[in-house]
Amino acid sequence: MRHAITLRIGPATFRIGSAWSQPIAQLRRLYAAYPDVDGAIADFTVRLQPTSLLRRFLRPSIFITGDHGLADAAPMSLAHGLLAAEMGMNLQMALGWRRHLLLHASSVEKNGRVLVMTGESGSGKSTLAALLGERGWRFMGDEFALLDLQSGAILPFPRLVSLKNQAIGVVADAVGDARMGPLLAATAKGDIRHMMPRADAVARMDQGGMPALLLFPRFGHEAAVRELGQGEIFMRLTQASTNYVTLGEPAFAGLTRFVTAVPARAIDFPSGEAAFAMVDRLWEELA
Amino acid sequence: MDATPRYRRDSSDAVASCTLDDLVLLYHRRSGQTHMVISPVPEILAQMADGAALSAGDVHDRLARDFDLGPQDEAMVEIAAHLDALVALGLVRRT
Numbered sequence: 237m238r239h240a241i242t243l244r245i246g247p248a249t250f251r252i253g254s255a256w257s258q259p260i261a262q263l264r265r266l267y268a269a270y271p272d273v274d275g276a277i278a279d280f281t282v283r284l285q286p287t288s289l290l291r292r293f294l295r296p297s298i299f300i301t302g303d304h305g306l307a308d309a310a311p312m313s314l315a316h317g318l319l320a321a322e323m324g325m326n327l328q329m330a331l332g333w334r335r336h337l338l339l340h341a342s343s344v345e346k347n348g349r350v351l352v353m354t355g356e357s358g359s360g361k362s363t364l365a366a367l368l369g370e371r372g373w374r375f376m377g378d379e380f381a382l383l384d385l386q387s388g389a390i391l392p393f394p395r396l397v398s399l400k401n402q403a404i405g406v407v408a409d410a411v412g413d414a415r416m417g418p419l420l421a422a423t424a425k426g427d428i429r430h431m432m433p434r435a436d437a438v439a440r441m442d443q444g445g446m447p448a449l450l451l452f453p454r455f456g457h458e459a460a461v462r463e464l465g466q467g468e469i470f471m472r473l474t475q476a477s478t479n480y481v482t483l484g485e486p487a488f489a490g491l492t493r494f495v496t497a498v499p500a501r502a503i504d505f506p507s508g509e510a511a512f513a514m515v516d517r518l519w520e521e522l523a
Numbered sequence: 524m525d526a527t528p529r530y531r532r533d534s535s536d537a538v539a540s541c542t543l544d545d546l547v548l549l550y551h552r553r554s555g556q557t558h559m560v561i562s563p564v565p566e567i568l569a570q571m572a573d574g575a576a577l578s579a580g581d582v583h584d585r586l587a588r589d590f591d592l593g594p595q596d597e598a599m600v601e602i603a604a605h606l607d608a609l610v611a612l613g614l615v616r617r618t
Contacts, residue, residue: 466543488550488557492541
């Protein structure tokens with residue numbers, strides 16, 4: 237491809253190629269603090285290519301593909317090229333990663349112990365992880381938590397944090413504009429802006445930690461804490477994993493070990509402040 | 524001719540199990556599927572662990588040694604239904 241960059245995020249290396257220079261230039265700026273792995277053999281290839289030859293120039297339209305592709309992935313506008321690259325990396329991980337059990341979850345660490353937060357898109361798990369990362373926790377990832385099936389540790393995957401709609405302003409106020417990417421307006425998921433993790437979180441992206449608390453956050457509801465049965469937790473985590481079935485019995489053993497060892501709660505919260513107080517209290521009580 | 528269906532667990536149908544609160548997870552190695560079951564399914568499977576071909580009545584009698592099953596007719600109907608469900612899942616074979 238005409239333009240390319242190789243990035244390592246946690247244990248995974250990606251080579252992203254693009255027919256256009258703009259998405260690669262944006263990645264180069266936003267991933268400047270990450271290790272320089274130019275020339276390394278990548279685990280995954282992501283390709284941003286025109287939907288047709290003409291569409292490289294005329295109303296440029298991006299088709300995301302790579303080692304693993306989705307047949308019905310909708311083409312995106314070049315203005316959203318950065319998002320296309322990020323989605324492409326997520327897609328390769330979700331469909332192709334085999335070294336760890338992948339949980340669709342955010343994670344932060346304190347004193348070597350990890351808080352894992354899982355939930356649907358819009359649950360607030362990304363925003364919460366991003367903001368906790370500015371409040372004394374180490375940010376480990378907002379999209380995937382990697383469960384090591386041998387040791388039981390959670391490993392970081394600290395990509396850029398993808399923030400949507402009202403979360404953008406909240407986080408931009410907390411971290412400052414210099415750590416924010418360009419505003420990608422009116423994407424299929426609404427407005428999106430990326431946040432760069434703190435440099436220390438990137439520098440420590442090879443250090444995992446043992447999980448000490450699992451939360452199922454839900455933003456936009458009156459404050460409440462609910463206990464969950466282990467069966468429900470197990471079921472929700474298998475649904476939150478893209479490779480549980482593929483990894484077979486080691487995944488069964490690793491996930492049941494996680495569920496029986498790690499205390500868990502569902503938390504509803506109306507605001508960030510309410511969530512911080514709940515997280516602090518539950519961490520104190522349970523972790 | 525004996526028309527009573529008999530059921531058995533084959534050694535190749537071995538499962539890894541894990542108890543979570545009041546339910547039991549079974550990882551079926553041959554299919555790679557994880558099943559979530561509740562009582563009396565784990566108890567029924569445990570009675571069949573020796574691989575013997577058993578009728579629903581045999582399973583009932585084995586269970587009755589450890590559990591109070593209530594009226595035999597009702598318990599038999601329930602056990603037979605569970606055995607057929609387990610056949611459908613591939614955890615038990617009908618012989």
